Amino acid sequence: MSTETKAPANINLIQALNWALHDAMEADENVIVFGEEVADPEGGGVVKISSGLSTKYGSRVRSTPISEMGFMGAAVGAAVVGMKPVVEIMLMNFVAVCMDQITNHAAKLRFMSGGQTHVPMVIRTMTGSGIQNGGQHSDFLEAWFCHTPGIKVVMPSNPVDGYGLLRSAIDDPDPVLFVEHLKSYFAPGIAPERGSKIPLGKARIHKAGTDVTVIGYSRSMLDIPPVAAKLQAEGISCEVIDLRTVSPLDMETILTSVKKTGRVVVVHEAVKSFGVGAEISARIHEALFKELKAPVQRVASNDSPVPYAPPLEAAFLYSHADIEAAIRRTLA
Amino acid sequence: MNTYQPDSETLVDIYRKMTLIKQSDDRVIGAMKAGRMRMPYYSARGQECIPAAISVLLTDEDYLVTIYRGVHDMLAKGLPAKLLWAELAGKATGSCKGKGGPMHLTYPSKGCMVTTGIVGSSMPIACGLGLASQLRGEKRVTIANFGDGASNIGAFHESLNLAAVWKLPVIFVCQNNQYAEHTSYSKGTSVAKISDRAVSYCIPGLHVDGNDPIAMYSAAKTAIERARSGEGPTLIEAMTFRFNGHLIGDMGEYIPKAEYAAAVAADPYPKYRSWLLETKQASEADLDAIDLAIRAEIDEAEAFAMSSPPPDAIEVKRDVYAYEIA
Numbered sequence: 011m012s013t014e015t016k017a018p019a020n021i022n023l024i025q026a027l028n029w030a031l032h033d034a035m036e037a038d039e040n041v042i043v044f045g046e047e048v049a050d051p052e053g054g055g056v057v058k059i060s061s062g063l064s065t066k067y068g069s070r071v072r073s074t075p076i077s078e079m080g081f082m083g084a085a086v087g088a089a090v091v092g093m094k095p096v097v098e099i100m101l102m103n104f105v106a107v108c109m110d111q112i113t114n115h116a117a118k119l120r121f122m123s124g125g126q127t128h129v130p131m132v133i134r135t136m137t138g139s140g141i142q143n144g145g146q147h148s149d150f151l152e153a154w155f156c157h158t159p160g161i162k163v164v165m166p167s168n169p170v171d172g173y174g175l176l177r178s179a180i181d182d183p184d185p186v187l188f189v190e191h192l193k194s195y196f197a198p199g200i201a202p203e204r205g206s207k208i209p210l211g212k213a214r215i216h217k218a219g220t221d222v223t224v225i226g227y228s229r230s231m232l233d234i235p236p237v238a239a240k241l242q243a244e245g246i247s248c249e250v251i252d253l254r255t256v257s258p259l260d261m262e263t264i265l266t267s268v269k270k271t272g273r274v275v276v277v278h279e280a281v282k283s284f285g286v287g288a289e290i291s292a293r294i295h296e297a298l299f300k301e302l303k304a305p306v307q308r309v310a311s312n313d314s315p316v317p318y319a320p321p322l323e324a325a326f327l328y329s330h331a332d333i334e335a336a337i338r339r340t341l342a
Numbered sequence: 343m344n345t346y347q348p349d350s351e352t353l354v355d356i357y358r359k360m361t362l363i364k365q366s367d368d369r370v371i372g373a374m375k376a377g378r379m380r381m382p383y384y385s386a387r388g389q390e391c392i393p394a395a396i397s398v399l400l401t402d403e404d405y406l407v408t409i410y411r412g413v414h415d416m417l418a419k420g421l422p423a424k425l426l427w428a429e430l431a432g433k434a435t436g437s438c439k440g441k442g443g444p445m446h447l448t449y450p451s452k453g454c455m456v457t458t459g460i461v462g463s464s465m466p467i468a469c470g471l472g473l474a475s476q477l478r479g480e481k482r483v484t485i486a487n488f489g490d491g492a493s494n495i496g497a498f499h500e501s502l503n504l505a506a507v508w509k510l511p512v513i514f515v516c517q518n519n520q521y522a523e524h525t526s527y528s529k530g531t532s533v534a535k536i537s538d539r540a541v542s543y544c545i546p547g548l549h550v551d552g553n554d555p556i557a558m559y560s561a562a563k564t565a566i567e568r569a570r571s572g573e574g575p576t577l578i579e580a581m582t583f584r585f586n587g588h589l590i591g592d593m594g595e596y597i598p599k600a601e602y603a604a605a606v607a608a609d610p611y612p613k614y615r616s617w618l619l620e621t622k623q624a625s626e627a628d629l630d631a632i633d634l635a636i637r638a639e640i641d642e643a644e645a646f647a648m649s650s651p652p653p654d655a656i657e658v659k660r661d662v663y664a665y666e667i668a
């Protein structure tokens with residue numbers, strides 16, 4: 011790596027992703043970045059993840075008009091001829107206005123062209139409830155994309171993973187949706203080593219354990235560890251898995267763990283019905299039905315739009331008590 | 343476009359609405375700064391003349407669709423201040439039971455049909471409201487509000503074309519405050535005037551000073567009469583400025599200082615008040631009385647919001663469908 015700066019011990023996800031973009035642009039001139047307000051005159055991104063890029067790389071970094079369908083399609087086109095666009099959709103809900111380019115084009119062109127073309131692009135976006143942003147600015151919509159063959163879905167929970175996964179996502183020959191969580195941005199973590207990439211499709215054992223496998227990603231990785239620590243004090247040993255890549259799922263890591271524990275809880279912020287938890291549960295039942303000691307439990311948000319008022323936001327999202335109760339149910 | 347001279351009563355009505363919007367906005371921001379309220383709040387301070395001048399031409403039957411920056415549109419159309427404040431405070435007594443918040447204000451009994459947080463999405467919905475009233479043979483018109491940045495999204499172009507082809511009774515009101523978040527107008531928009539885009543859809547495009555009540559009133563009257571008589575849609579581009587940034591907390595570093603200072607110097611609110619007095623449309627005592635009455639209305643709204651109960655947790659199970667979910 012050309013940018014061998016001595017890393018500070020603690021940084022947050024915002025800085026880690028900023029490093030990843032800088033390093034990827036430095037490493038490959040085909041990497042281009044665009045989206046609303048991503049260039050420095052417009053602030054370098056809402057939370058400054060693209061800060062400094064336009065100043066350094068000029069026209070390879072562009073703030074776009076508010077035209078998601080237009081610039082998402084432009085990313086697809088540029089990717090088809092070998093550029094590596096990293097486009098930002100300011101908040102995840104806004105993917106709804108450019109779904110056509112993502113699901114009908116980016117995800118399918120490789121297949122429909124019989125492998126003649128492919129779409130090496132990354133769509134970065136952020137989301138999360140709990141800050142009174144209401145029904146159109148808070149949703150976790152990853153299941154829409156997990157249900158779309160041809161696109162990968164990556165959802166990091168900490169700076170090291172954020173850096174390494176974004177580097178790999180940019181290198182990947184296929185489209186990747188990269189979902190960031192608002193509350194994870196500011197949580198300090200260990201600084202990544204610049205240049206170190208983390209393979210897509212590989213989960214991480216956050217904490218080894220023997221009694222219950224607790225699977226999370228993104229936001230829920232802020233919530234599972236404290237509950238697991240609390241139960242550990244009582245002698246309940248949780249194995250905590252951070253999926254990191256949600257699609258394709260790392261079934262090897264999941265099944266290895268479940269063979270050991272026989273009990274599973276899946277936790278995500280997205281609403282429960284027809285979600286990632288359901289898919290994981292189904293696959294575990296298909297593979298290990300006889301080895302399960304309890305039905306797989308899902309902890310997720312209420313099946314409603316995200317409400318505005320704080321007490322309703324609290325009722326919408328799962329609580330630590332919900333995670334704890336689900337773990338205990340598997341042990342009952 | 344004709345210039346229409348509203349009578350004194352109408353002019354004072356416009357002042358009353360502008361005052362309501364301005365006072366409510368000042369007080370919301372005050373409550374936020376004092377820590378009594380917390381929300382993503384998109385102030386429309388500086389833009390109050392636009393909905394005030396339009397809404398004196400509307401009835402409760404007419405429809406309104408607006409955006410996250412739409413408190414001014416809603417108040418002018420008749421959303422009661424109490425219900426607005428309770429909604430902003432996230433209370434059970436709010437117009438949307440505390441479920442929607444500032445970005446989704448709704449009050450159908452005054453025609454306030456939809457508030458969207460998605461840029462561009464007010465316009466297709468306005469076409470549907472217009473279609474319904476056209477098919478039912480009603481005389482209602484629909485006002486679709488949106489920003490300058492929203493004119494660059496596909497939905498704007500599709501809606502103008504659809505409304506033109508179907509001759510829908512819709513007035514597209516682009517409130518051009520010259521910024522879309524931190525992006526200045528010319529960085530995102532290919533035309534010097536958004537109203538010129540009407541040409542592509544063979545509909546009238548009116549470019550007006552949205553901070554001038556008479557000009558705004560005249561443009562709105564022209565467009566509303568055209569819509570009511572079945573001749574179809576109009577695009578109005580109303581030039582204005584937002585004084586409090588994109589949302590509260592935005593410090594406006596991206597706005598050149600001279601530009602901001604000039605905009606504030608041209609603040610439509612004090613300017614209009616002075617004009618009403620100079621031209622003897624109203625006396626100082628008349629306007630003072632309005633100011634005081636509105637202060638009392640906002641006092642009451644704030645007290646109502648603060649003393650109202652929060653929504654019960656069961657409400658996340660209600661209104662997802664017509665029935666309560668498990």
Ligand SMILES: Cc1ncc(C[n+]2csc(CCOP(=O)(O)OP(=O)(O)O)c2C)c(N)n1
Pocket residue numbers: 046076078100104107411459460461462488489490491492493519521522523588
């Ligand atoms: C489809 C979509 N893209 C992006 C956003 C984020 N966003 C919210 S407001 C805004 C700027 C809109 O500017 P403009 O249309 O001029 O309206 P203004 O806020 O100035 O009133 C942006 C980009 C959004 N809400 N919806």
Ligand SMILES: [Mg+2]
Pocket residue numbers: 489490491517518519520521522523
């Ligand atoms: Mg604007």
